[in-house]
Amino acid sequence: MRKTFRMLGFSNAKINLGLNIIEKRSDGYHNIESVFYPVGWTDILEVLPAETFTFTTSGLPVPGEAAQNLVVKARNLLSPAQGNVKIHLHKILPMGAGIGGGSSNGAFALKLMNTVLNLGLPAEQLLNLAGNLGSDCPFFIDNRPAFCHGTGTQFETTGLSLKGKFLVMINPGIHISTAEAYAGITPRKPAVSVKDLVMQPLPEWKNRLVNDFEAPLITKYPLIGELRQALYTHGALYASMTGSGSTVYGIWEKETDLSRLFADYTYWSGYLD
Template sequence: MWIANSYAKINLGLQVLERLPTGYHNIETGFCFIEWNDRFEVNRGESYQLILSDDSIPNDDNNLISKAYNAFDRYIGLKNHYSFNITKNIPAGAGLGGGSSNAALTLRILNKLEETNLSDEDLVDLIRDLGADIPFFIKGKPGLGTGLGQQIDPLDIQPDGWILTVYPGFESSTADAYGHCEPNPNPEFSIKRILMEEEMDEWQYLLQNDLEPPVITRNHLIGNIKDQLYDFGAVYSAMSGSGSSVFGIFEQDFVAIQAYESFHELDFKTNLTKPNFTPDHGIYLKDV
């Protein structure tokens, strides 16, 4: 059995620069990791099998894990078949990239177990069309996403603060979020400049997620959670990606823990990530 963790992301700002004729959008966004993760257990088997701890998530060929597995087999070929048993913790439809993270880890696991020695770019090319943030998860480092979000410029932007992420309990439609936003081709400040040059306590005045206003208009609880995070003492709070999760960054641990406990007592799914978090991308052989 091999074990590995598939980590979630949050977006530090998201600027929608242009709506393309294809229906996609040119964006600029900062990607970083949080400790929220799904656990993979993988065994060799007679055929491919996908087992998920959450019965509400389909485990058919439409699952991104299955799509990644099938793409690898189709274009590279598998000498063996594998069974994937996934403990799901990252909420779906939450703006945390859980599905894309799962797909990226699936490719990295197959690359290791099949000893194919494919580069990160080779893996990205296999499933580039499945998710705009998959390249970020394959590269495994914080960075700036541009173009469709697939062009990743690694940057040291993992926050030096406690990140409290709150899932409000419902999914948010990515298509609706982008469909109702207003692209701005000439923002006053670039996200890269803000993240690299400005202090974290200035972000609330400069760093925006362009998808946030139309989503909050339709889902007021998201805006309420953001306000509460500021009330609890966050130096910056925003919706992640197209929602629905909201995160707040705290400078002091006891303030972050108090906020975490308050949301937890209200039965929200929450995650608290320590400052300068570095995810463990290892794939480990476990004796069973």
């Protein structure tokens, strides 16, 4: 079977529609619930067959040792006998931003290697491998709106569609680690599940759909709250911090250009699928 000689993948970000920290488990992890929604803001991955594995990057500087990058960890989940690849990551998505960029990179690396090396791994096996990379990674295998629960590795399809809605995302450059985000959390079970809330009309989300990380992080970083309020002031039907921060997003019915207003920050906008 002929190998694919070069393949590009556009590993996309996601937003969290609500995020509740339900309880702390005996193993130290937390049970959560959220709805993940894919968006069109992407990094770029290039994968080619090679004699030996190499990994290079461009774009935004990627901190840390290469061995800790989820792209490299994804390659290490496969046997060398299955073939080697050269992978180049062009980094566009800001890091530590709550949008799943690193998780998406790892999941897309698995999918691209599966194709380039003609491995024929079924979706279920890719999901299992992605689960070994990190809690958000399995979402990006199917890459469709999904209800996330448990420790963040269990996903269920949802009937939610925001197709045609317009999204604005703003990242103020505040890097927030997962440990820092959890430090301000008191777990609680909400009266109504995120899974049910997102099926309500979008204008009703404002006072009901909550990201538990948001309030304590706004206390520590008031700019996050100021950005969210600015989105509401300019007509967003719903605005929130996503994930463990610091990216803030707003959703509109129609296209809205706020790029000049937020020129000092990393800005992306586009229609949702």
